[in-house]
Amino acid sequence: MSALSFAPPRDAPAKGPVHLQGVWLGHQLCDAASAPTQPTGHSALDAQLPGGGWPIGALTEVLQPNPSRHAWQLLQPALAQATAARPGSVVLVAPPFEPFVPALQAAGLPPTRLCKVQPGAAATGKAATATLWAAEQALRCRDVLAVVAWLPQALPEQLRRLHLAAAQMGQLLWVFRPAGVRQQASPAPLRLWVQEDATQPLAMQVQVLKRKGPPLAQSLVLPAGSARLAQVLAAGVLRSQQRRGQGAASPVAPGLPSPVFAAPAAFGMRWAGTGQGGLQEPARGWKGVAHALDRLAVPAVR
Secondary structure (H helix, E strand, O other), rough: OOOOOOOOOOOOOOOOOOOOOOOOOOOOOOOOOOEEOOOOOOHHHHHHOHHHHHOOOOOEEEEEOOOOHHHHHHHHHHHHHHHHOOOEEEEEEEEOOOEEEEHHOOOOOOOHHEEEOOOOOOOOHHHHHHHHHHHHHHHHOOOOEEEEEOOOOOOHHHHHHHHHHHHHHOOOEEEEEEEOOOOOOOOOOEEEEEOOOOOOEEOOOOOEEEOOOOOOOOOOEEEEEOOHHHHHHHHHHHHHHOOOOOOOOOOOOOOOOOOOOOOOOHEEEEEEEEEOOOOEEEOOOOOOOOOOOOOHHHHOOO
């Protein structure tokens, strides 16, 4: 008896992976056809995200040590584009700082499209539950375009509910959480870790912890303020030094001398006051005390 031999079909490919329409391979970035996106407004970030932008109808989780340090610099370009293209409101759930509306408007985000939801003073557990409930209800509202929520105590199963609600309604969803939870599991298809750049005061480092594609080992450096803002603030610092006799006249550098804090209003927020080591106290309600540099922020971000 002769041994049986097997011959592959004539039309079968000789080598290489099988490419099927609608099937995502793990070593490739997911394309926009299977996952609609909104451009981030940061070209370097778009190049590393599946579909070239923020996922629409999915949860994006942003981890950072400071709860609001680079939130608006990261999201404002996309929110301005989204509100210009589609109707709907942007709901802010439990923001730790008061948004500075004139700066956001100058950067292209109309204040009439913003809606803030802040849970009242209550026990910690009840406040967290109320915040999660508000975020989910906002996602299920047809008049809402995007939800930005600060949920430091959210559990994975609670985040999964928000992710499903965003998918059902096809809305943009960002959840900000502390950097300490980056080792925890998360249902978010996109997960970022945002930190300050010690070498560039008006820059931020963004590390892609999770995406629909191959791992990205190197972090991205994105602008956290305009070049004009850097020049305005550096000029103010130079004038202050000259008045105190601590420096001589010299050309204004495009960067900021360290340690100099940029205008909070330029970052889309208003601080409540000053604390040890910098401006750190969260605003209570909507009526924070304007920082002295707020008057520079609106013209500088145009």
